[in-house]
Amino acid sequence: MGEAPAFVADDLPGDYPNGFDLKSEGHNTVVNVGNKTYLIGGTDHGSKSTIEVRVSDKRTGGWVTPTVLGTRPKPSEVISAVILNEDRIFILKGDSSPDDCFWFLEIHHEQVDTPFVQEKRKEFGTEVVAWSKGVVGDAKKPIVISGPSGVGKGTLISALMKEFPSTFGFSVSHTTRAPRKREQNGVHYHFTERSVMEEEIRDGKFLEFAEVHGNLYGTSIEVVEVVADAGKRCILDIDVQGARSVRASSLEAIFIFVCPPSFEELEKRLRARGTETEQQIQKRLQNAKAELEQAESQGLFDHILVNDDLETCYASLKKLLDLDEAVEIINESSPPLVDLPRDHSVSKIDKKILISCGTRERASKNIFLLDLSSLKGGAPGRTRGLDIYTSDSMTNGINEGDGEDLHEVEVIQEYEIEDEGPSIMK
Numbered sequence: 425m426g427e428a429p430a431f432v433a434d435d436l437p438g439d440y441p442n443g444f445d446l447k448s449e450g451h452n453t454v455v456n457v458g459n460k461t462y463l464i465g466g467t468d469h470g471s472k473s474t475i476e477v478r479v480s481d482k483r484t485g486g487w488v489t490p491t492v493l494g495t496r497p498k499p500s501e502v503i504s505a506v507i508l509n510e511d512r513i514f515i516l517k518g519d520s521s522p523d524d525c526f527w528f529l530e531i532h533h534e535q536v537d538t539p540f541v542q543e544k545r546k547e548f549g550t551e552v553v554a555w556s557k558g559v560v561g562d563a564k565k566p567i568v569i570s571g572p573s574g575v576g577k578g579t580l581i582s583a584l585m586k587e588f589p590s591t592f593g594f595s596v597s598h599t600t601r602a603p604r605k606r607e608q609n610g611v612h613y614h615f616t617e618r619s620v621m622e623e624e625i626r627d628g629k630f631l632e633f634a635e636v637h638g639n640l641y642g643t644s645i646e647v648v649e650v651v652a653d654a655g656k657r658c659i660l661d662i663d664v665q666g667a668r669s670v671r672a673s674s675l676e677a678i679f680i681f682v683c684p685p686s687f688e689e690l691e692k693r694l695r696a697r698g699t700e701t702e703q704q705i706q707k708r709l710q711n712a713k714a715e716l717e718q719a720e721s722q723g724l725f726d727h728i729l730v731n732d733d734l735e736t737c738y739a740s741l742k743k744l745l746d747l748d749e750a751v752e753i754i755n756e757s758s759p760p761l762v763d764l765p766r767d768h769s770v771s772k773i774d775k776k777i778l779i780s781c782g783t784r785e786r787a788s789k790n791i792f793l794l795d796l797s798s799l800k801g802g803a804p805g806r807t808r809g810l811d812i813y814t815s816d817s818m819t820n821g822i823n824e825g826d827g828e829d830l831h832e833v834e835v836i837q838e839y840e841i842e843d844e845g846p847s848i849m850k
């Protein structure tokens with residue numbers, strides 16, 4: 425499908441500053457997509473802490489407040505919007521911190537929905553939009569570790585985290601089970617009321633969840649994203665049902681199943697740990713049989729590790745993660761960040777966005793080029809894979825060999841200079 429005609433308009437004529445008969449405090453931007461108009465920004469719903477979204481269908485008129493999912497951006501004095509295709513609007517917030525200036529709003533359109541918006545629209549039966557924060561650079565592939573209770577998953581994960589604290593981060597799951605003696609809330613699990621967790625699942629906040637040994641367990645999207653935001657590789661300790669759900673999700677991960685050397689040894693370890701009642705042990709052993717059978721399902725796990733001797737198993741784990749010879753290297757270099765000023769203008773060509781800083785009258789030499797051609801993920805998590813080139817990096821030849829980008833920058837600059845009024849992007 426071709427690119428949707430798009431415009432960015434900050435100052436349309438009308439009764440209110442947004443150009444419509446719609447009261448909305450604060451700065452907002454209006455975007456037309458097909459038959460719909462989106463008003464993004466402003467706050468008139470009592471909530472001063474997040475950006476509001478309102479939708480109007482030109483065929484029926486009137487404004488509706490859609491169901492808004494995902495992490496929402498904080499309001500900003502300056503908001504620009506660019507339509508990427510008919511299911512996604514790119515939002516730039518001026519005067520925001522470098523990790524908070526790029527956002528994506530996934531919307532519903534007759535022909536195109538992102539899978540998440542489509543699923544939630546069916547579930548809620550209303551207009552649905554979903555936010556995701558744009559992040560420069562990619563995340564490292566998470567590692568999913570499954571295996572029966574008592575096989576040694578926790579022991580192996582602790583060893584990995586201890587030896588490589590800057591490389592790995594643990595995905596702290598939510599659970600409705602009661603904490604064990606030495607377990608801390610927020611460290612081992614987020615211990616949660618069932619009703620609260622069920623509501624959050626309905627709101628689309630979980631990457632996966634499952635009923636395990638009579639309790640509800642789940643991985644929240646935010647928990648995995650926060651580990652990746654810190655530049656770490658996320659480790660998930662989840663059951664086989666959870667692994668299956670993650671496999672079916674858009675999250676690309678490595679899947680490892682840990683097996684006991686024998687069923688008797690598994691029972692011995694579970695009893696020796698001394699954290700469960702006899703009844704709970706019986707339930708876990710019963711479930712272990714099913715998990716061991718399911719582990720052999722075609723295409724579910726990438727690696728199966730037998731945890732007989734702990735040291736040998738740990739060495740094999742490190743080997744398959746390419747860590748066997750490794751001394752932890754702390755990578756201090758991070759991608760360039762943008763301090764997007766209040767005054768800026770935005771243009772789009774194909775999948776590249778050019779941001780020129782300064783006003784039209786007083787353009788500064790500061791230019792950023794954002795390449796959106798390798799986006800990954802999306803609402804309700806992060807949209808990763810933004811590539812950023814600053815005017816410094818372009819003139820210093822950091823992107824040497826990337827002549828195509830530089831050529832396009834020149835074209836966009838001409839376009840920007842010639843253009844007056846609301847920028848019309850094709």
Ligand SMILES: Nc1nc2c(ncn2[C@@H]2O[C@H](COP(=O)(O)OP(=O)(O)O)[C@@H](O)[C@H]2O)c(=O)[nH]1
Nearest residue numbers: 573574597633634636641642643661662663666
């Ligand atoms: N699907 C899913 N399973 C989880 C999650 N967190 C933990 N589990 C699994 O739940 C099961 C029970 O975990 P836990 O109560 O800590 O007992 P343990 O495995 O015997 O230490 C294990 O198989 C875990 O891998 C989660 O977020 N999602």
Ligand SMILES: Nc1ncnc2c1ncn2[C@@H]1O[C@H](COP(=O)(O)OP(=O)(O)O)[C@@H](O)[C@H]1O
Nearest residue numbers: 573574575576577578579693697731732733734
């Ligand atoms: N290879 C091993 N040999 C003997 N005991 C082990 C081994 N690996 C783990 N254990 C012990 O087995 C028990 C269960 O391990 P744990 O890591 O809690 O399992 P899980 O997280 O899979 O439920 C713990 O007491 C742990 O010290």
